[in-house]
Structure formats: structure tokens, C-alpha cells
Amino acid sequence: MQAEIVVPEDAIISLIRLALACEVSKKPIRREDIQNLILGENGGRLLRPLLVKANERLAKDFGMQLVPLPTIARALSTLTIAGRRAATKKAEPSQNPTASTSYCLIACPERKRGYHRQPDQLGLLTLILVLIHLSGGEMEESQLLESLNSWSAGRYFSCVQDGFAEFKRQKYLTSGKKSDDQNVTVYSAGPRAQVEFPPRALVDFIMGLGSLMNQANQLKERLEATFRIPQ
Missing domain, CATH: 1.10.10.10 (Winged helix-like DNA-binding domain superfamily/Winged helix DNA-binding domain)
Structure with missing residues (x-):
């Protein structure tokens, strides 16, 4: 049985501070910064357990969580229109949190606080x-x-x-x-x-505006197809 990797408490606190500081300025939290500023050269194997522990603390104390940013979006501005559409269709969100090169803070679904801007x-x-x-x-x-x-x-x-x-x-x-x-x-x-x-939230927003319209079900189906939401 493999021993559980122990994550230093100061590393967890440092990542939480880095995440909150980046959130204030709406900057992505780069994996490179986590590696260089917190883990050091030999801390690569700590990244996944560090993210897990930091997320547990963030959820408990702040009602927030770190999630990977889609890597496909980084290249969208340099693609042709046709290439951008093709890349978007092929892109799938990564289930591996360490596969992403950057992260951001969002409110936990069960403690949704809403967008905190004006x-x-x-x-x-x-x-x-x-x-x-x-x-x-x-x-x-x-x-x-x-x-x-x-x-x-x-x-x-x-x-x-x-x-x-x-x-x-x-x-x-x-x-x-x-x-x-x-x-x-x-x-x-x-x-x-x-x-x-996400597209589902935007569809719900539109349906909220048109909740009294006739043929609402047909409209929702058309919107889901336009927004490429899987059925």
C-alpha cells in the first residue's frame, strides 16, 4: 500500500494566499508560479495533493475552489475563424487538474455567491x-x-x-x-x-428573460443546439 503524500501546511497556506491575490486582480494562477514559488524544483509530485488540500480549505473557509482554465482558449485568438470553430468542437475539458497550465477561483456550486462585481x-x-x-x-x-x-x-x-x-x-x-x-x-x-x-447558464439566462413566451420548450432546444450543449 502506497503511503499518503504529506503536504506541508505552509505550502497549503501559500497556495491559498496566491490564489486569493490572483483573484483580486483577476489574473490566472499559473502552474509555473505554484511550482517556482511554493513547491520548488523537486516538488512536482506534490502538485496534485496540494491542489486537493488547498481546495478543501478554500471550500471550508471561503466557499471557493480552484479549477483548471481551459487550455484551448489560449490559442483561440491566433486561429483563423474556421480553425477556431474546429478547435472548439474538438476541445474537451480536462478531468486532470494537473494537466492544465493555469487555474482560477470560482464559488463552490453549493455555496454560490454570485458574481462579485458591480x-x-x-x-x-x-x-x-x-x-x-x-x-x-x-x-x-x-x-x-x-x-x-x-x-x-x-x-x-x-x-x-x-x-x-x-x-x-x-x-x-x-x-x-x-x-x-x-x-x-x-x-x-x-x-x-x-x-x-458555461453555455447551460447562458441558456437558462435567456429562458429566464422569455419565461412567458409560447413554445418555450422548442426555444430551449434550439438554444441548446446553438450553444452545442450535449443532450
Whole structure:
């Protein structure tokens, strides 16, 4: 029987502090930083048990957990539109937490506290992500702004353009240039959005807006197909 790997208490505390500090600035927690700052050169075998122990403490004390960020999203901004769609279809979330190169903090499902930014930021971000998903997973900047204007977004949300920049910085959005026109910027959901705003949550958001509409079941089925949600 293999002996249980003992994780030093100071390593657990250090990872929790690193995770909370990165969460404040909405930066991903890099595996490289965990290795260099906490585990050291010979601590590779401690990574998995360290993540487990840190998550137990985070869930108990803060109602949060560390989850891997999708690695596929890191390459989306450099792919062509066709290649990006193909890569997204092939991508599957990793079940191995040590296979990811970065992580982020989210609220535990059983202790969901909701998005802790301002309500107008949450509303604007949710609307942007819905529009992007309804457009097949990506959307040109001009089309996105036009759609937001048609919803009178500027009336309800302060400085939409600043929101784009902030959401990109926080990894909720990624952007790239169109393959056949380098002057056109294309937006897609960033790695943090893929973790915190899964397609199912966005479909539920849309259905909540249209809960009184006729043929709601048919609408939900069409949305699930558009958002590529497995049945």
C-alpha cells in the first residue's frame, strides 16, 4: 500500500494566499508560479495533493475552489475563424487538474455567491457572452457593438468600450484579428468565461428573460443546439 503524500501546511497556506491575490486582480494562477514559488524544483509530485488540500480549505473557509482554465482558449485568438470553430468542437475539458497550465477561483456550486462585481458589469458581460454564443462562438467588434446599441446598452451600462477592455484583462473575453482582414477585431469567450459562464447558464439566462413566451420548450432546444450543449 502506497503511503499518503504529506503536504506541508505552509505550502497549503501559500497556495491559498496566491490564489486569493490572483483573484483580486483577476489574473490566472499559473502552474509555473505554484511550482517556482511554493513547491520548488523537486516538488512536482506534490502538485496534485496540494491542489486537493488547498481546495478543501478554500471550500471550508471561503466557499471557493480552484479549477483548471481551459487550455484551448489560449490559442483561440491566433486561429483563423474556421480553425477556431474546429478547435472548439474538438476541445474537451480536462478531468486532470494537473494537466492544465493555469487555474482560477470560482464559488463552490453549493455555496454560490454570485458574481462579485458591480451588477451593471455582470449584466453587460452576460449580454456580450450571450450575443457571442448566439453568433456561433465569435463576433466581429462592429457587429457586437451594433447589437449592444440595438439593446440600448449604453443607456443601462456605463461606458461599454471600457467594459470590453476590462473583460479582456480579466480573461472573460479574448480577441483576435480576422484571417482575411487584419483590420477587423473578432471577440470570443475567454477562458474564465468558459469556467464561470458555461453555455447551460447562458441558456437558462435567456429562458429566464422569455419565461412567458409560447413554445418555450422548442426555444430551449434550439438554444441548446446553438450553444452545442450535449443532450
